[in-house]
Amino acid sequence: MKNVKIKVSNFNFYYGSLHVLKDISMEIVENKVTGIIGPSGCGKSTFLRSVNRMNDTILGSRAEGEIMIDEKNIYSEDVDVVDIRRKVGMVFQKSNPFPKSIFENVAYGLKINGVKDKYYIEEKVEKSLRDAAIWDEVKDRLNKNAFELSGGQQQRLCIARALAVEPEVLLMDEPASALDPTATLKIEELMQELKKKYTIVIVTHNMQQAARISDFTAFFMLGDLIEYDLTGIMFTKPSKKITEDYITGRFG
């Protein structure tokens, strides 16, 4: 039996009076890639941002139900949201390097978490950049501003930055949507490496991408989790008609 890393039970989310996630229950398996697909506005990004409580920053939002990570409900009152975010890394849709050097970008998470040891930081930065498959491209210019990198490199830098704080889960919100096919391929290959160490949840609006990279796929629509299964089953014989319609491109 596979280990469940994240267990979502009857999770609801509201922006003010808008009910954007409706009674979601699903189990996300450790060291697998779970893809989340669905038409725009279906709540897939909101769902992702619920797993590291990034939605907390939105005024007037409200969550109900549980999201357990390692048997601990991250919405219970005694949880420090900062600890959650260290454990659950996130890569955003639009790569968002900070206007600092490449080195400082990756070291940022360590420094704010109180790491002082210079050698440890240097080692960790190199390791994270290697793990994000960008080390060879940047090793000679670590002190250059991160904005000098290409879009695909910036996104891998952001992945390295997330890896540096040693998360257990990696959330990716359409990480390749702004990238060209070559850069996208690099990110996808990278994810296959990363899942050996991390549990990955990725939101994508690209069906082929979901089929290529994910082990499990969840289909969201209008805030409901319509269907959730092994990717192979989802894309060949989904149990619901609406899933099939979406996957075959009849709407969305």
Add this chain to the structure above:
Amino acid sequence: MKRRDVDGIIGFWILRLCVAAVFAILIIILYDITSKGIGKINWQFLTAMPRNGMTEGGIFPAIIGTVLVTIITAVLAIPLGMGCAIYLNEYAGDTLITRIIRISIRNLSGVPSIVYGLFGVILFVQLMNLGTCVLSAGLTLGLMTLPWTITASEEALKNVPNSYREGALALGATKWQSIRTNVLPYSIPGMLTGTILGLSRAAGETAPILFTGAAFFLPHLPKSLFSQFMALPYHLYIMSTQHHAISRVRPIAYGTALVLIALVFAMNLVAVVVRYRLRRIKME
């Protein structure tokens, strides 16, 4: 020629004339003051005390007075204004109360400076019993500058992309850490730009210091923050309207005006340089 071409040309020239008119007025004022004041400017004028009922000598105490008051203004307005702006932009939500606060701040920047002067008399001179002095005047100008500082600082904070904040939070930064390390470094130049512009405006104000500390004639420097002082704008006002021999001191008035304009111009120049550097950092 087609009708719409003619329309376009007329519109273009009307706009151009507007700019030319404004520019011409500016040039005339600057030319008038510079041509009549420059002859008065020399080392002695800048560094000597006024003498002989202010008909001779220099404007040294007025320069020092204005500089001192502006420093106090900065000491009050910069930290307080930036603090308010950070709270309003980063922490305060969009509620009815914060909206009222924001509107009030914007309205305060339109309150006539004489009203600040009267308020300063009541609060600092009388209620806090500081007396008419450098400190009271500086604090009054500081209050007057606050709305400008807050508004400019809030704008500067708004210019920092939200992704910097979210990126930091997602790495396990606390809210304050994300602000301190990933928002403030990129907004402080913009904050300073707005603040310096506000300060340069304060340095040229007469009404708020009129009742709170500026003296008609003091042939010495202020001994402490609790002394009265001379200031450039007030000195200029005296020399051009209140002096018993106005025509004789006219050159001194022009010289004072020129020094005051130069001071304000220098501060604005600093603001421009700061802003330029900010842009360069953003481009990198």
